[in-house]
Amino acid sequence: NAGVTQTPKFQVLKTGQSMTLQCAQDMNHNSMYWYRQDPGMGLRLIYYSASEGTTDKGEVPNGYNVSRLNKREFSLRLESAAPSQTSVYFCASLPRERETQYFGPGTRLLVL
Amino acid sequence: GESVGLHLPTLSVQEGDNSIINCAYSNSASDYFIWYKQESGKGPQFIIDIRSNMDKRQGQRVTVLLNKTVKHLSLQIAATQPGDSAVYFCAEKVAGFSGGSYIPTFGRGTSLIVHP
Numbered sequence: 206n207a208g209v210t211q212t213p214k215f216q217v218l219k220t221g222q223s224m225t226l227q228c229a230q231d232m233n234h235n236s237m238y239w240y241r242q243d244p245g246m247g248l249r250l251i252y253y254s255a256s257e258g259t260t261d262k263g264e265v266p267n268g269y270n271v272s273r274l275n276k277r278e279f280s281l282r283l284e285s286a287a288p289s290q291t292s293v294y295f296c297a298s299l300p301r302e303r304e305t306q307y308f309g310p311g312t313r314l315l316v317l
Numbered sequence: 318g319e320s321v322g323l324h325l326p327t328l329s330v331q332e333g334d335n336s337i338i339n340c341a342y343s344n345s346a347s348d349y350f351i352w353y354k355q356e357s358g359k360g361p362q363f364i365i366d367i368r369s370n371m372d373k374r375q376g377q378r379v380t381v382l383l384n385k386t387v388k389h390l391s392l393q394i395a396a397t398q399p400g401d402s403a404v405y406f407c408a409e410k411v412a413g414f415s416g417g418s419y420i421p422t423f424g425r426g427t428s429l430i431v432h433p
Binding site: 246 | 419
């Protein structure tokens, strides 16, 4: 199993550009999550998906949209990137009836 | 300890020493706690967990202690090695939420630096 994979690993955008961060898991997990991590701060939840076909806002959803394409894939879209969205983005998944999340390696995003 | 500004609390130890990393949690309704390790450039990885009906749990070289009275959690690492250098996060889960409604709350983390 590859676990949780994220692409790209690193991206530089100009203000106003759009992009989609991809996340996939091959562990048949039901729930998936997108977090951002800023220097000196813990993980902050952007959006999550409890199951295929459902998505909900987390703590910091503004400026982002998500799509749970199928059980494996959960993408995060920035429609018009802003410098405040410079961060490291982590995707995580959670198996049914479990309480420990599995994290991907992260996508480092720089918005100029 | 508490963090100030954008800087994480840092714990520096010598190789071979024991390390203790602390975490204060906020919600008395939390019933499950997890410690994660995050190495530079990687995602967080599970280390050890504990439920609120326990006050101590041991793993390989790691021990987690839970004090519900003061809402405090600690991670003890025995015989710390350079490979233990990382940021350590605690996370708490509120009772009654599971599966898709499981939204853990993460602490800000402590940076552990192990000197050879």
